[in-house]
Amino acid sequence: AQSVTQLGSHVSVSEGALVLLRCNYSSSVPPYLFWYVQYPNQGLQLLLKYTSAATLVKGINGFEAEFKKSETSFHLTKPSAHMSDAAEYFCAVRPAGDDYKLSFGAGTTVTVRA
Amino acid sequence: EAGVVQSPRYKIIEKKQPVAFWCNPISGHNTLYWYRQNLGQGPELLIRYENEEAVDDSQLPKDRFSAERLKGVDSTLKIQPAELGDSAVYLCASSLARGSYEQYFGPGTRLTVT
Numbered sequence: 001a002q003s004v005t006q007l008g009s010h011v012s013v014s015e016g017a018l019v020l021l022r023c024n025y026s027s028s029v030p031p032y033l034f035w036y037v038q039y040p041n042q043g044l045q046l047l048l049k050y051t052s053a054a055t056l057v058k059g060i061n062g063f064e065a066e067f068k069k070s071e072t073s074f075h076l077t078k079p080s081a082h083m084s085d086a087a088e089y090f091c092a093v094r095p096a097g098d099d100y101k102l103s104f105g106a107g108t109t110v111t112v113r114a
Numbered sequence: 115e116a117g118v119v120q121s122p123r124y125k126i127i128e129k130k131q132p133v134a135f136w137c138n139p140i141s142g143h144n145t146l147y148w149y150r151q152n153l154g155q156g157p158e159l160l161i162r163y164e165n166e167e168a169v170d171d172s173q174l175p176k177d178r179f180s181a182e183r184l185k186g187v188d189s190t191l192k193i194q195p196a197e198l199g200d201s202a203v204y205l206c207a208s209s210l211a212r213g214s215y216e217q218y219f220g221p222g223t224r225l226t227v228t
Binding site for chain 1: 117118123145154155156157158159162170205207212213215216217218219220221222
């Protein structure tokens with residue numbers, strides 16, 4: 001079964017500093033990987049996805065993530081944090097192929113200090 | 115284009131009472147998902163519809179939960195009777211088709227059972 005682990009339930013960064021959110025997956029075959037963001041009282045919004053094309057994936061709002069098969073990781077980064085980046089971030093995994101099912105990590109809450 | 119619409123946004127009920135949640139997916143989206151998101155966790159799939167057919171309800175607690183998607187558009191998720199442990203956010207999502215990578219989420223219904 002697919003699973004995903006997000007390291008750190010809370011991350012606090014200063015405005016303008018690097019944002020790094022960690023995600024590791026467990027799968028014998030490289031899956032499809034996703035990062036979602038959830039703002040308070042809102043649904044989840046897709047930031048970016050990896051679907052076996054380029055390993056460095058660029059998403060919305062200046063975020064990017066790199067798929068590293070050797071490390072079974074898909075960490076999310078943003079070079080310079082903005083106050084509007086304060087939200088909860090979820091990593092999700094889906095098996096490659098026909099299986100549609102998304103499995104989510106527990107989430108990482110990001111706070112941005114002025 | 116309108117997003118996924120859910121109602122109500124908030125619901126407080128006493129245990130043993132029934133409750134229903136409604137979802138209107140994005141127009142033209144054939145696949146509809148219901149997720150449950152417990153506090154501090156990522157969403158977990160309850161049921162998936164392809165048009166009007168429930169194709170995966172393996173995670174739906176069938177003793178008290180039921181769902182329907184009449185005419186392959188709107189969907190309703192019901193709990194009867196509710197238990198304290200059902201307190202959570204219930205998210206609806208839709209995608210264009212089964213194989214689509216992106217799922218579009220609604221804002222969710224926050225249920226509190228007292």
